[in-house]
Amino acid sequence: MGRFVARRLLQMIPVFLGTTALIFFMVRVLPGDPVAAMWGDKAPDPAQLAAFKHKLGLDLPWYQQYFDYMGNLFTGNFGETMAGRQVIDVISEALPVTIRLALMAFAIEIVFGVGIGLLAGLKRGRFADKSTLVFTLILISIPVPVLGYLFQTLFADQLKWVTPTVQDSMNLGQLLLPAVVLGSLSLAYVARLSRTSIVENIRADYIRTATAKGLPRRKIIGTHLLRNSMIPVVTFLGTDLGALMGGAIVTEGIFNVKGVGNALFRAINQKEGATVVGFVVVLVIVYLVASLIVDLLYAVLDPRIRYA
């Protein structure tokens, strides 16, 4: 196990270097000059433009900018935004908000997704199962912005239970509605995945054996059925956590949540290379750690899966 973890950690290095180089290059080739755009409709002042570019290091070739950037990164320096703020500050403001939002969505996903899936799987072919299939189909087919605006109109404008947008991005109660919207799509997938998995496993030999042994039903479902059925679900959830962190752009926009999606969107728009790459670095780490945990969980869920 220890060697496996070590190997996985070593694998992170090329992934990390590759993604950052790619993003760095992609931001660089985006059309338009971010410094000139600071002047808006007006023509930039040539002397000031050159001074700005020099200060930001934008007058160097991109690979050199990349090497400088990575060199700084290993000393913990994420660079500066064009406005002269530390990128690390921008990240540390946005990240806690999105972590809250993503974890809430994640919790909703697991509790309701697995719960609904379990119910549907056990009552296969019955009303509970069919209504689950219909419900998840609806969720999957509604685009996130539609659901977001729908909830906003229903719960804020009509029922007046909440304010239309989040007034305090750190307040868990206010983040509940966006979290539901954010988690709803994955919730549907989780429900369907667990249902299928449970339907498959319920006919497996070990369940029949367990039943024949006369084990209580609760134990059969809890220890044997659910545990074995969770492997595909956990795989999905692992990658989904990363997707939730980065994919909150739409939801954060609708509810005016000041998180990663919001900050990243603005940074891409303003072609703030340093900020974009900084966020990507953090997201890549989140992703890698999440998939590492998933792999480790396999062993916990199914002892037959062994790691050298």
Next chain:
Amino acid sequence: MRGASQAKWVVAAVAVALAATACGSGSSSSEGGAANAAGTFSYQSTEPQNPLQPANAMEVGGGRIIKTLFKGLVDYDPSNGQLRNQVADKIETTDAQNYTVTLKSGWTFHDGTPVTAASFVDAWNWAANTKNNQINSDWFSDIAGYDAIHPEKGDPTTDKMSGLKVVDDTHFTIALTGPVSYFQYKLGYTAFSPLPKAFFTDPAAYGQKPVGNGPYKFVSWEHNQAVTVASFDKYAGVDKPKNGGIVFKNYAQADAAYKDLVSDNLDVLDQVDPSNLASYKNDLGDRAVDQAQGAIQNISFAMYQDGWKGVDKAKVRQGLSMAIDRDTITKTVLNGSRQAADSWVAPGVNGYKAGTCGEYCKYDPAKAKQLVTEGGGVPGNKITITYNADGGHKEWVDAVCNSIRQATGVECVGDAKPDFKTARDVIKKKQVQSMMRTGWVQDYPLNANFLRDVYGTGAAANDAGYSSAAFDKYAGEADKATSVEKTAELYQKAEAELAKDMPAIPLWYYKTTAGYSKNVQSVKYDSFGDPVFTQVEVKQK
């Protein structure tokens, strides 16, 4: 935020007592509700792009916050756009080139230090210096000695402009490189604000925590969340705040801000987003705002392309202008959020003259077709209009093209660039094939700003590459005039040249389409499209 809840009952009790003794306050306001002079209100905003330094704010997010924190020599009366003195007691000149400024005494910065002549001169010298990377540094280019502090290439050779001299604490002189009759108008721009001594020791730290001399003092800046300012009780200007402060709340999407306004979670709005324009008057009723703004939307010709050169081509350009049905497009496609243009200067701006564009801005398909034919037609019989796809311009560009196509038979398509930066790149490199979207938002409410800076030969914003000897002659004379009235009048002559050459087709003027919540009253907007922050009254609860 607006009035602590514990205080609510006290206020209510006082209000009842006042009403009982028949001496209610707040009778001056139009809506008649009692105002709470200490109440704060929230305003829709975006994260400032740069540190909060007066010469470093060009975009609205930082610009309007700076405007509340600083006050320069002069500003513009929001009710009529006329120049009025603030820190300046007098600004005198006899030749439009050499100015003597006398300051009022009694002005202080928020940290208590007095505003002196040196506060201005040092601030301007610092802002003009290339080394300090101030985005508005070219505003000082009229001043003698600017070349030395801001050379086109390389490092500055000095840190003081020779044209600025401090006489004593309340007097300083400005020498310009040439006569600029409307220099006083420029002085109202925030880049000309004074700075306290403390600024120069650490400008970067100061930019996070500015100390100004304006009606509001800085309280806090929670990045990406909000900027809070509170009214400054020792403010010496003529526009004393009628409220306790402002919270500039960040919104990533205008639609989210609108939702908050309708539900009274946001008090004053910047601009209603396009998706809610059709319904905002219904939603807000009396609280909906619809008024003129000092900004214009044009489409300009790429005058540097061979196909658009030659005397006769002016006829083609005039014809194309007549082929655009401005009234219908502003009413339908733009939901009435714009006003059809009849000149190159926006109304409400000093020197605006209605109808300068004459018949060329009136829709007349028959005459349009005739003019286009007489002028020898459009190069390749096809027009493209270059615009940025991220600014909500597609709908009207398509409508304009349709109108041109139907009236003249000239093929016309929109040439969308993905975003503003890309479009500007193409325009600045003079790679536009035939036409481009151009707009102008006033820097100061004088017609010179709409004309000299956009159509003068070689002017920074002359995207069309237009050059006219006659226009430049009138503009030059206007700059030498010794009164603003004369300047405005001569610029009107220059503007008449635009009707003859038609380097850009004026389409429509922008309007402020905004609104406010039930918590505030007396919300008026100036011609910059900003609310008159100091006049907003917070209702008592």
